[in-house]
Amino acid sequence: MLRVLKIAAAVEAISICLLFLNLFTVHWPAVSSALGPTHGTAYLVVIVSALATAGATTRGKLLALVPAVGGYLALRNLSVDAR
Template identity: 45%
Template structure:
C-alpha cells in the first residue's frame, strides 16, 4: 500500500508561494490587504505541512525536523519522503 503525498505537496507549494508573495509585498508596496490575506494562508499551510509530515514520517526524525523550516520545509520533507522506503503501519484489529 502506498502513501498519498499529494496533499502534502499542495500544502508545501502553497506555503512557499504565500511566503514569496508576503516577502514581495514587504519589499514593494506593503499593502495591508495582501498581508492580511497571505499571513493566515501561509500560517495554515505551514501548520498543515508540519502536521502531515509528522503523521507520515513516523520513523524519521530528520524528515520531521525538516518540516519545521519555514518556506521550504515542506519541500525538503517531500524530498526525504520520496527517497525513503514507505513503511505503512498495519491497521489495528
C-alpha cells in the first residue's frame, strides 16, 4: 500500500498544480475536464491507501484528508514514525 500511496500522492500534487496553471493562464475547459477527475480519483486513492496502510497512525490517516498535499503529509508522517 505504501507504493500506491506514493504514486497517488504524486499524481494528486501534479494534477492540482496543472489545474491551477490552466486556471490562471488559458483556462481550457478540456484540460479541466481531464484533470479534474484525475485529481479527484488520486485524492480518493490517497485517502483509502493511507487508511489501509499498516502502521499508519491516526494523525497520518487524518493528514491524508488534506487536499492537494495530504498524500505527502501522510507519507512524511509514516517516515517519521518509522524512525
